[in-house]
Amino acid sequence: MLSTLAARASTCLRCGTSSSAARSACFSTISGTTRRKMLQVGKKLLAQPAIRNVAVVDTKRASAKLGRSTWKDLRAIFKLAGPYKGRIILGLSFLGISSSVFLLTPRTLGKLIDEFDDTKKQEPGTEDATLLMARYFKEHPVALAGVLLIGAAAIAARVYCMHTAGQLIINDLRKKVFASVLKQDMKFFDKNKVGEIVSRLSTDALIVGYSVSMNLSDGARALVTCLGSGSLMVYTSPALCKVMFFVIPIMVGTFAVFGRLQRKYTLEMQDAVAAANQVATERLGSVKTVRMLVAEPKERAAYGAKIQNIWDISKKEGAAKGVMFGSFQFTGYMALSTILFYGSTLISKGLLTYGELSSFCLYAVLSAASLSNMSGFFVEIMKGLGASARLFELRDQKPMIPLVGGIKKENVEKEITFENVTFAYPDRDRLFSNISFQVPAGKITAVVGPSGSGKSTIASLMLRLYEPDGGRILVDGVDLKDMDPSVWRRNIGTVGQEPVLFSTSIRENIVYGAEHPEQVTEAQIEEAAKQSNSWEFLRRFPDGLNTMVGEHGSTLSGGQKQRVAIARALVTNPRILILDEATSALDATSEYLVRVALNRLLENSQQTVLIIAHRLSTIKHADQIVVIDQGTVVERGTFDELVQIEDGVFKKLVEKQTIGWNGAAV
Numbered sequence: 001m002l003s004t005l006a007a008r009a010s011t012c013l014r015c016g017t018s019s020s021a022a023r024s025a026c027f028s029t030i031s032g033t034t035r036r037k038m039l040q041v042g043k044k045l046l047a048q049p050a051i052r053n054v055a056v057v058d059t060k061r062a063s064a065k066l067g068r069s070t071w072k073d074l075r076a077i078f079k080l081a082g083p084y085k086g087r088i089i090l091g092l093s094f095l096g097i098s099s100s101v102f103l104l105t106p107r108t109l110g111k112l113i114d115e116f117d118d119t120k121k122q123e124p125g126t127e128d129a130t131l132l133m134a135r136y137f138k139e140h141p142v143a144l145a146g147v148l149l150i151g152a153a154a155i156a157a158r159v160y161c162m163h164t165a166g167q168l169i170i171n172d173l174r175k176k177v178f179a180s181v182l183k184q185d186m187k188f189f190d191k192n193k194v195g196e197i198v199s200r201l202s203t204d205a206l207i208v209g210y211s212v213s214m215n216l217s218d219g220a221r222a223l224v225t226c227l228g229s230g231s232l233m234v235y236t237s238p239a240l241c242k243v244m245f246f247v248i249p250i251m252v253g254t255f256a257v258f259g260r261l262q263r264k265y266t267l268e269m270q271d272a273v274a275a276a277n278q279v280a281t282e283r284l285g286s287v288k289t290v291r292m293l294v295a296e297p298k299e300r301a302a303y304g305a306k307i308q309n310i311w312d313i314s315k316k317e318g319a320a321k322g323v324m325f326g327s328f329q330f331t332g333y334m335a336l337s338t339i340l341f342y343g344s345t346l347i348s349k350g351l352l353t354y355g356e357l358s359s360f361c362l363y364a365v366l367s368a369a370s371l372s373n374m375s376g377f378f379v380e381i382m383k384g385l386g387a388s389a390r391l392f393e394l395r396d397q398k399p400m401i402p403l404v405g406g407i408k409k410e411n412v413e414k415e416i417t418f419e420n421v422t423f424a425y426p427d428r429d430r431l432f433s434n435i436s437f438q439v440p441a442g443k444i445t446a447v448v449g450p451s452g453s454g455k456s457t458i459a460s461l462m463l464r465l466y467e468p469d470g471g472r473i474l475v476d477g478v479d480l481k482d483m484d485p486s487v488w489r490r491n492i493g494t495v496g497q498e499p500v501l502f503s504t505s506i507r508e509n510i511v512y513g514a515e516h517p518e519q520v521t522e523a524q525i526e527e528a529a530k531q532s533n534s535w536e537f538l539r540r541f542p543d544g545l546n547t548m549v550g551e552h553g554s555t556l557s558g559g560q561k562q563r564v565a566i567a568r569a570l571v572t573n574p575r576i577l578i579l580d581e582a583t584s585a586l587d588a589t590s591e592y593l594v595r596v597a598l599n600r601l602l603e604n605s606q607q608t609v610l611i612i613a614h615r616l617s618t619i620k621h622a623d624q625i626v627v628i629d630q631g632t633v634v635e636r637g638t639f640d641e642l643v644q645i646e647d648g649v650f651k652k653l654v655e656k657q658t659i660g661w662n663g664a665a666v
């Protein structure tokens with residue numbers, strides 16, 4: 001019986017909530033490679049040593065030890081409960097009611113038993129409150145049921161208050177961590193695994209929330225019950241308490257050893273589950289590629305290996321739990337047998353009544369269960385600390401590039417200047433050593449260069465997704481670093497190499513980048529769709545603009561996706577356009593129509609355009625072509641000027657493509 005109650009205190013290690021909780025609740029348009037990287041959200045990330053202020057969150061767990069810093073963390077997790085302290089205090093008040101009822105009941109029942117024994121009648125004048133209650137209950141048994149019902153209702157109210165407080169804390173934590181992750185720099189996403197972060201958001205937030213709500217209430221209940229029943233045991237029979245002196249150290253020792261093991265395996269289990277989630281998120285997110293590459297068996301094996309990991313830990317966890325509960329059972333029954341054996345001898349000597357022995361046994365059961373719950377409380381708090389460490393790191397991470405703040409510059413009047421820009425991606429060699437060029441306002445500038453030379457990176461730098469390591473990017477003489485990034489980006493329409501659509505309707509996708517999507521008129525959407533040459537195919541869809549596009553726009557063709565992405569970039573009539581291979585997925589006719597539309601747009605609105613192009617035929621009419629190679633600008637001029645340069649990089653690129661086209665034509 002003792003051990004059964006002790007076992008109740010076990011924790012749901014899989015979902016990681018507190019003991020009883022576990023039982024009861026058991027860019028839009030970013031271009032080039034950057035776009036690819038972002039698209040792989042749920043794909044790329046991790047913790048390698050930070051270089052150049054790269055924010056890396058160490059998502060590996062280490063078991064928390066109660067050191068000085070842990071007390072600080074402990075305060076930090078209890079601070080989360082601050083906004084809901086009213087609810088928590090109410091829950092704890094209900095705990096006071098239920099504990100009083102259930103602590104006094106065994107003693108009252110003991111007295112009730114003795115009331116039926118005429119030889120054990122208490123001397124008049126020596127009655128205590130419990131005896132008076134026992135006598136009342138003897139006459140009115142329904143009243144006993146009523147008192148027990150009040151206790152049960154108080155438990156229900158406590159559980160409701162603490163459960164909902166826990167959920168509110170979890171919601172807060174998830175929202176804060178998500179908001180913090182969302183504003184991190186691109187470098188952060190280059191380094192951390194999104195799938196794992198999502199797992200932290202779901203699992204770790206749950207653990208932390210419950211550790212300061214349900215677990216707090218369970219711990220308080222255990223403490224009150226342990227102290228109360230311990231005192232009442234001493235009060236009921238000091239002689240029988242001697243037995244407990246042998247039992248308590250054995251039980252506490254068992255908890256200490258196996259509780260620690262349990263914590264270790266729980267943390268290992270959460271890591272293993274996060275790793276499995278990461279694989280599932282990444283692979284299912286790219287299921288088309290998996291299918292095309294016939295990689296299902298490989299993926300099954302990769303996921304299987306992660307599940308095997310979980311299984312290996314689970315076996316150790318199960319063994320530790322088994323031995324712990326076995327020990328409780330043994331110790332509990334030994335203690336109970338000894339109490340009954342020794343108690344009977346005391347009864348035979350007239351030193352104890354049957355009622356007192358019964359009360360004592362009930363208090364022994366209560367104190368054993370509460371001891372077990374208290375150990376569970378510490379296990380949960382340690383788990384909460386372990387989980388909170390990662391979440392707090394994510395929550396408190398400060399991005400190097402803020403989302404807002406700075407000079408609100410909305411347009412480029414004269415030019416955007418790259419001035420001696422140097423740049424390297426984290427853990428990579430320097431990509432740009434000294435890039436300098438101008439993008440004149442209202443003109444078309446094309447950036448060309450061999451694959452991997454950094455064309456898309458120019459766009460990323462212009463959008464301030466990354467910051468130069470050296471040199472400056474100036475907009476009409478104002479350093480991009482001093483400008484408000486959101487205001488700046490909102491004025492740039494970007495169409496990336498791989499258009500990214502969200503799994504919603506075409507209409508929602510088109511207005512996605514607008515500051516106030518609800519204010520975009522039907523006429524504006526239609527106009528953008530026409531300009532991007534999407535209108536023709538959109539009209540033929542039965543649901544038109546309301547057609548749902550599936551995950552990442554999977555129900556549209558590549559060219560259709562590209563055109564919807566162009567419509568999205570045009571709908572807000574941005575002052576700057578970045579087109580990264582924007583017409584690469586269009587057939588010759590569509591490409592021509594888009595170009596005509598874009599040219600018309602340029603003539604009308606004097607937009608500043610940066611085209612990153614591979615197909616050199618598409619940039620014949622650019623006002624300026626910037627050729628980059630080996631980390632620097634090697635040539636600049638118009639198409640006709642550049643093809644004149646003997647042995648020039650541009651000329652060679654054009655020649656190569658001409659041969660390519662000829663080859664393709666053969």
Ligand SMILES: Nc1ncnc2c1ncn2[C@@H]1O[C@H](COP(=O)(O)OP(=O)(O)OP(=O)(O)O)[C@@H](O)[C@H]1O
Pocket residue numbers: 032033034037190425426428431449450451452453454455456457458614
């Ligand atoms: N997020 C990133 N982290 C690390 N390296 C990156 C990242 N993005 C791009 N790179 C690397 O930087 C280099 C330049 O990439 P970028 O996409 O700018 O080239 P590109 O000229 O646009 O190439 P392509 O014409 O093939 O699209 C490449 O070597 C690429 O591997």
